[in-house]
Amino acid sequence: MATAEDRTMGAERPAEFVEALAKGIAILESFDAAHPEMTLSEVARRVGLSPAAARRSLITLQALGYIGQDNRRFHLRPKVMTLGSTFYFASRIDEVLQPDLRDIVRQFGDASSVGTLEGEDVIYIAHNSVQRARRAAAVIGARYPAYATSLGRVLLAGLPNAAFEAYIDRVRPQELTSRTITDPAELHREVLAVREAGYATTVDQLDYGITALAVPIRGPDGRTVAALNSSGYTGMVTPELLVTERLPMLRATASRIGHMIQRYPILLSVMGN
Structure with missing residues (x-):
């Protein structure tokens, strides 16, 4: 699983690069068929973030409607599909x-x-x-x-x-x-x-x-x-x-x-x- 850091390795980051946004996208991409739901620590480990950084991103994505939570486990919500469908039709x-x-x-x-x-x-x-x-x-x-x-x-x-x-x-x-x-x-x-x-x-x-x-x-x-x-x-x-x-x-x-x-x-x- 590529980390947020891996995604820009080998390429120079522009001055305007937003690290927090990269972390959020990496978290969304970390969910897959083998990991449909994860705890905070599992997300942090897969994306290569500290638990504190992963928690901030998860809370933000949850507030935006892209992430849901059931007890201590996080999962994607259907709103994530709008990102792909927008690309498909555009x-x-x-x-x-x-x-x-x-x-x-x-x-x-x-x-x-x-x-x-x-x-x-x-x-x-x-x-x-x-x-x-x-x-x-x-x-x-x-x-x-x-x-x-x-x-x-x-x-x-x-x-x-x-x-x-x-x-x-x-x-x-x-x-x-x-x-x-x-x-x-x-x-x-x-x-x-x-x-x-x-x-x-x-x-x-x-x-x-x-x-x-x-x-x-x-x-x-x-x-x-x-x-x-x-x-x-x-x-x-x-x-x-x-x-x-x-x-x-x-x-x-x-x-x-x-x-x-x-x-x-x-x-x-x-x-x-």
Whole structure:
């Protein structure tokens, strides 16, 4: 779990940087499926704050309606969802991205997503699915390590060389399944192969049962700004089948999205940063 300090490591903080705001955001992000509710001391430990600092932030967030409390345990309140929904509608994601994802799912079934790179993770900004299995959820707003997803490997392949080499030097891959690539040298070779091929396939890297194919979405300057994927159940599809049956449609869709986002500056800005 990244601390408030971690979020600005490697980047110079502007003079106007508000430490208290950073701490509050870090607290909101510390709640997840494994930590749906926490005591004050648990929050402080996960975010890397003193109990006193964590308490001040929790009280403020509680007064604003983003945090609730049941006895000694804190939890998120539904108001937090307004932060994500505001981004979703302001960025025109439903208008620009969802129709194409629905077309992919109608054609092949399974699931399709668009993601962007945020630090060392992929954030899913659009998703459509007919799947109901219990596994790592690719819902809008989900955040997963870039090294373990097809989307992430495409995005890593699109980084400038210096940024990619810095990522490889910095990242410490965790074994999410027995098939997850955890050796940085092997990951380096895999991403370079993705760069050469122009697409990525993964099998059971993030969670068991996920086989996926992803392609880059490029901005007007040719730079990779996001990635598009299609995924299915391991055992029912193979990487070779995905490439044969789905790669042409994914590439055509990614190209169309790349042209469309030029008409939506806010979406292009979101993807490009």
